[in-house]
Amino acid sequence: xxxxxxxxxxxxxxxxxxxWSEEERWELLDxxxxxxxxxxxxxxxxxxxLFFRIRSYLADKPCRIYTAPFxxxxxxxxxxxxxxxxxxxxxISVVCDESKLDEKGCLGSPxxxxxxxxxxxxxxxxxxxxxxxxxxxxxxxxxxxPIDKTVMVFILGEDYxxxxxxxxxxxxQLKSRVLADFTINLRQVFGE
Numbered sequence: 309x310x311x312x313x314x315x316x317x318x319x320x321x322x323x324x325x326x327x328w329s330e331e332e333r334w335e336l337l338d339x340x341x342x343x344x345x346x347x348x349x350x351x352x353x354x355x356x357x358l359f360f361r362i363r364s365y366l367a368d369k370p371c372r373i374y375t376a377p378f379x380x381x382x383x384x385x386x387x388x389x390x391x392x393x394x395x396x397x398x399x400i401s402v403v404c405d406e407s408k409l410d411e412k413g414c415l416g417s418p419x420x421x422x423x424x425x426x427x428x429x430x431x432x433x434x435x436x437x438x439x440x441x442x443x444x445x446x447x448x449x450x451x452x453x454p455i456d457k458t459v460m461v462f463i464l465g466e467d468y469x470x471x472x473x474x475x476x477x478x479x480x481q482l483k484s485r486v487l488a489d490f491t492i493n494l495r496q497v498f499g500e
Contacts, residue, residue: 322381323390333377337436339393344376345428347399354454355399355424357497362402365490371404371419379413380421382444389415394440399424399452402487417441419486422450438462442470448486457498 319339328334333344347355355375363373380401382394389412400422403409408416421441423433433451441449442464449462449470457478462470463485476482478498483491 319393321390322392322395325395333397335397335432336393336395337432337440342432344397345426347424347426350454351399351424351426354452354497355422358422358424358452358492359400361492361496362400362487362490365487366402370406371402371487372406372409374401374403374414375399380418381413381415382417382440383415394444396437396440398422404486417444417446419446420448420450420484421446422452424452424454438470442468448484452497454498457494459494 318341320336320341321339322336325334325336325341335342335344359373359375366373376397376399378397378401380396380398381389381392382396383389383392398418398421400420401414401418402420403414404419405416408414408418423429423437425433438449438451442462445464445468447464451460451462451473453459459476459480459482460473461476461482462473465471476494478494480494481491482494
């Protein structure tokens with residue numbers, strides 16, 4: 309397994325992140341910069357199908373859906389935008405609170421985040437981002453494994469903790485808790 313390499317041993321803020329070349333994609337996790345590799349063809353197919361299904365469902369609803377690259381900034385109380393040290397670019401973000409949206413992306417927690425894992429993102433998606441999304445109270449987090457054709461769904465409980473994840477296979481119908489009445493047939497997502 310190849311892990312994403314941090315930029316270096318320094319800590320960075322969103323202000324510094326904004327000065328980096330747009331030709332490379334980066335994320336900041338607790339100030340540490342991680343380069344994001346270009347997604348594989350399979351990754352793109354699965355991500356695109358998920359986006360299409362969710363976007364179609366949201367057509368007449370107030371929530372908005374975004375795909376990477378789309379900056380999601382998590383901040384501490386009283387922290388200025390330039391001081392933020394957690395900036396991620398989830399594969400898919402669904403935001404139902406329009407006040408969190410600005411020209412830079414999303415400031416605060418999306419209601420639903422979907423990460424389609426790649427060989428270089430496994431550790432980040434399963435450990436670092438899981439902890440980050442729980443800390444900042446993302447209501448629903450899906451980790452999609454395009455090769456194994458599985459989806460792990462984490463739901464934020466009343467105690468603001470993720471409980472045991474639901475695990476769905478390609479033969480499953482996955483029902484979102486955040487998006488009322490939305491169900492997706494995973495065979496349509498993973499079909500080749």
